[in-house]
Amino acid sequence: MNTLFGKAKEEAKPITPKSVDEYPEAPVSLGITLVNFTGDWRTFMPVIDESKCVKCYICWKYCPEPAIYIKEDGFVAIDYDYCKGCGICANECPTKAITMVREEK
C-alpha cells in the first residue's frame, strides 16, 4: 500500500477486550493510533495540482498529522484516511498548488 505508514497501517487492528481477563494488569499501550481514521473530521479537503508542484516538500514538513507522504516519483500525496483538513498545507504552499475543496459525502 502506497501510503506514509505502508505496512504498519495494514497491520494495525482495533483492540476490543471482550472480558475483564483480557485487560492487561497495568495500564500499558497495546496498539497504535493508525487504527483511528480521523479523516471524517474534515469539512474541506486539500487537493494537489501536480502541474504546479515544485517538489519543495514544505507541505510535508508542516503537516501536523502527518498525512502527507512523498511518492516514488517525488510528488506529494495525501492520505485522506487521516487528513483532518486543517489547511496548513494549502496556506503554506508557495506556488498555491494545494486548494481546499468542500467535501461532499
Place this chain on the structure above:
Amino acid sequence: MEIPEEVKKRLTIPFEENFFAGHTACQGCGASLGLRYVLKAYGRKTIVVIPACCSTIIAGPWPYSALNANLFHTAFATTGAVISGIEAGLKALGYKVKGEDGIMVVGWAGDGGTADIGLQALSGFIERGHDAVYIMYDNEAYMNTGIQRSSSTPYGAWTTNTPGGKRHLLEKRHKKKVIDIVIAHRIPYAATASVAYPEDFIRKLKKAQKIPGPSFIQLFAPCPTGWRAPTDKSIEIARLAVQTAYFPLFEYENGKYKINMPNPKKEPKPIEEFLKLQGRFKYMTKEDVEALQKWVLEEWERLKKLAEVFG
C-alpha cells in the same frame, strides 16, 4: 516506505517518521507538530514523559499510542522529577544516557505544567544536573481543560477566566518569562524555538543531545482552538510571533547568549500583525495594544543588550 535518494537530499528535516497519524489532536495543532519534530530528531531510542496536558490526549486513547517510542504518562507537577528518576535509574542499570548513541530522556510538558504547576520539579531537575531534555510547548493557556489562563498567557488575551466585557477584565498581566527563570540556574543549554522554524528547532534538539547535563527548550506552539484563530493560520501566527519579536528565538549556552531570529540589526514588525490573526486579542483597546507593544520592545531591547554583553 522508501523514497529516491535525490528526494531525500532535498529534505531539510529528517525523513524518519516516528509519530503515527490517527492521533486525536485538534486540526492545525502546533503541539502535535512539535512532538513529531522531537521524534524525528531523537528517533525510537527515546523515553518521552508527558504530564497531564493536551499531549496526554494527543498520544491516543487507551489502548493505543501515537508514539513509535517509549511513553510515560505522569501526574501534573512531576515531569521534572520523573525525568530525573528515569535518568538516574537508567544510569544505575548501566545504560548510556544522552550523547550521540545514548538513550534520550525527554520531558514534554505544556506551559501550565511548566510555568505554574511543575515549576519546582523543573527547578530541582536543573539544579541536580540530570542528563535529560525538558521541552515546554507553550500554547499560552490551559487548553486541555478549556482555555483557562496560565502565567504564560500574554497581556490582553481573552480566556475563559479573563472574558473581558463590562464586568470582567481581560488578562492584565504580562507573560511569565520561564526561560529567564531557567537561565538563572546557569543551565548548560537553554533555547527558545518555534514550530514555524523546524530546521532551527531540530538543530537545537540535536545540540541539546550532545551537551552533557540538563537542557531546556521553550517551544512556541500555536493552538487554533484556544486562540480563536483559523486552523490553517497556525504556522503563519508562529512565524509572525518571531518576526514581531514577541517570541524571539535565541540560545543560551555556557553563559553566552546568541540571538537566532529576528535579525537584531533590523526593526521588528509591529505587533498588530501578530494580533490581528487571532480572535483572542479582538477585545483589546488601543491602549492595550500600545502597552503590549511597549513590553515586547522593552524585552527585545533587554535581550539584545544581554547578547551584546554576554555574546
